[in-house]
Amino acid sequence: MACLALALQPAKGSDILLQTREWFPPARALIALSAFRQTRLSFASGKQSDSSAAPPPSDDLDSSLGDDPLAASSGQVLVGVESKYRVVYRLVNGIYVLGITTADRDADGQANNVFECINIVNQAVSVIVAACRGVDVTPEKLHRKYPEIYMALDIVLRGVGAVRLAYILSSIHGDGIAKMVHHAIDAEGRIRGADSWAGVAEAMATERCATLEAFSSSRFELPPETLAAGDEVAAATAPVPEEQPKDQQKPAEEAPEEKDPFAASEALNKPPEEALVGGFKKSKDAAGASDPASALAGLEVTSLPPAAATKSTFIGVEGFEGDYGGIEFSKDEASLSEAFEGFDNSFGGGLDASEFLTTTKKTPKDPDAAVIQLLTSGQPKTAGPVENGKDLPLENQLVTRTEMLGPEMHISEEISAEFRESLLARVGLHGIVYLKTLPPKRQGDKETEFSFRFETSPGVKRVAMQVSRVSSLGNGMFHVRTPSAEEPIPLLKFSLQPRFTPIPLRVRLVKRHTGTLLSLMIQYASNPGLPTPLSNVTFILKLPIDPTLLTVSPKAVLSREERELRWHVPDIPLKGPAGRLRARMPVDQDAGDGSEMEVVGVVKFSGEGLSTLSGVSLKPITEGSSDFYLVHNRYASGNYLCN
Known part of the structure; x- marks a missing residue:
């Protein structure tokens, strides 16, 4: 691993450019740059890291050292504390050209080739000198040619030869960035005497594609004589099937017709009497129809076991005396109570019950006072449900027909616990916020969109949302946008800390x-x-x-x-x-x-x-809003064990 990153750092001011390899994190490169800057500043102030306890030098000594001891034309220095890096630098008119590599060995354990890193730094110096048209390199000139320098250093970092580098340097001011990047390979090939892609190789590739297309679209037909000869050979070699008598020949079964799997059953078209009686066989014998024994001959009734089979059997073997079975x-309950006495x-x-919460006894009310209050209030008898001025029938009062007025939301919670003896070993609760939209038949292509507030309790440990449908607005507010669906859609998931989890x-x-x-x-x-x-x-x-x-x-x-x-x-x-x-x-x-x-x-x-159970709740953003409707929340047991 030769060079991991290239950077341009002025002696005074912030860094100008940083270019890294794909596998090297930019954050680590920035750490190395910051450590190099601190090393320069510590050297300039005369404070070494390994002699921090020494007395500060005098003003005359500071002036004799100069502004920067690393002001040499080139060099290298080790930086970093936990992760050490070797920084190869060259100073060009106040601009440090830095090459960052590993300290001594790479990740594979092989010795690092520092000379290759030095070569890459020298090529980077040639790029910025060519971009600034001389050694008078300043941050202002670098900013004017920033795109060209950036692309050129990216190519140099991955390794280039002398021919391609010369083409890049000559095209920084003349040609565009695209020509500098793409045409440099062709220029290197032409100088070395290799054939270009635009010549023979491109023509051969075009010819091959045309040949493949011609063969794929061609069709071949066999002459009739060849087909007739093949039929004769097939008839001669095929086995002769044995002929069966006409009596044993079965009529060919008709191919079953394909039926619609979603078609309605034919039993719907039959009258109710035929649907009920169709399962019984009709007897043509009139005498047999009146005989109940013959009418029930086809019915199979499972016989019940004898009464003795449910009773236990006494075993008199020594050591195993007792009743077994049944x-x-x-x-x-006297015998079972004795087994658990105490x-x-x-x-x-x-x-x-006091272990769950502290209960306070309510003072019983005087029944006479309640009767007097009821008589003095004079409330009439509560009337039943009325529709169009008439009382609803009893079946309509018992069965409530509800229809969705809009999107419905509820919270589903699952609690798991494990008891060992009377002690609670572990407990956990997680919940999901569900949204049930209007059916797609009613909603159509219109999306469901609204905002709601999710009020949590102090015990909520973590809340995760489905980012494809929900976005967070902050302060416990969320915005939903989703197409309609038949099934409820999970929006949020949350979990509760064990010490705040209630035990039902x-x-x-x-x-x-x-x-x-x-x-x-x-x-x-x-x-x-x-x-x-x-x-x-x-x-x-x-x-x-x-x-x-x-x-x-x-x-x-x-x-x-x-x-x-x-x-x-x-x-x-x-x-x-x-x-x-x-x-x-x-x-x-x-x-x-x-x-x-x-x-x-x-x-x-x-x-x-x-x-x-967890204490969380759902509320609209504004009071009285009807963007969604709250239905009953649900909770159920997960792994609720005792051992």
Whole structure:
């Protein structure tokens, strides 16, 4: 690696020009230039970096040193602290021509060729001397010929020969920049005696392209005699198919017609009676039609297992006595309560509602005062929905038909958490801001464009936007411009810091392994700070084995293929004692063996409302604006585990 960059630096003033290789960052070249300037200034003031503790020299000594100790016609100096560079310089009438290269070895470990860098610096000096028409080089003259100097130094930095350099120097003042760059190669070739592209090589390339085009457009036809001879050879060599009797010959199947995959079904054109009865076979025998046995002969009814199959079987082998098989739903919870004795009071305080927030008791109101207030107010009975002066029917009141009035926005959040015993091991929440535009059928080619405000909470860690559709206006304001689409479009994504992430549901998994009996319990408690109670919550317990005998409370669904037990809780109140889900089963491993059986619990829930778990919100830029409409925000569980 010979020379990495070329630069022009006046003795006084800012740098004039910097030209670098493609792989060398300009920032590093600027660091090297700044270090070279500081070295010159430190030498000029008489303060060396390695003798900073020495007393300052006298004024007579400064005057004897001169303005710049690096005022020699040429030289080289090492600059930099962490990344060292070798700067080869030449001084031309107050202008330093600098060549920057590595200090001693390049990235491949090979010794650096400093003489090649010196040669490039000398060629750069020839360029600026030719541009200024002499050695009287000044910044004003360099600025007048800046484009020509810039292009010439770019060519010199990549390496040129003496012939091409002479052509460049002669064309700086005469020909244009394009001729200087492109025609220098042809000039070098002509001087060396090589053929130019405009001569033989260009003619040969044109002839080759014309030949390829002629062969690609030509067509060949075989004579009829050749085609007839080929048919005779094919008929003689083809195998003769065996003829089948006429009785065994099957009629050729007609080629199926191509049907439109989006065409409506033919069953829509049939009357309702035929569509319902068409699946039954009609019997021509009138006597058989009245016989119910013959009418139901074609129906297959799956027979139910006997009642004994659902019961457990007693095994009397010594060491394995007990009932095996079947599923039992225990109504008497005494046996399961004994297995988890001491864990009935919300984990001994582990899942108390006060751990989520400090609740204040409300003073109950006097019911008599409420009745008196209702009587004195004299409010009439609330009327039902009315349309055109008539009461709406019941089915129209139950089913709400909504139609989009404009673009709709909502926030979808996903929370993940992992509990170990009653402690929260890790938690994370990330959300996405969605935009649902009007359907393309209604919107047409018109784009959806408006601005909105995204108000964040103190716990928001990072916000990323889709730059192809959203642009930031600053101060939490964003501008949207996007074509309409059928599906919701994600606009912003954000994440929440763990210490600010709210926990909607605390869960604890308790395991007791006594002998060959494994007892499991999941305790859960809701966060009283939620806007609405959690509903339709599913608890999944990953079992270590496929149980032969299982006792659960309350009722659960067992999947033997996936080895999991599912409880469905329709509603979890915000306040109250912790809920409990229990199961017990015999296992093959004994508790005294020391082996640990891994059991994992998974929770799945979702909800929606006007507020969000993270506390962020969407608002229009101006109050009362109807550029977009806010719909219910949604949140759901991601990886919600307990082990």
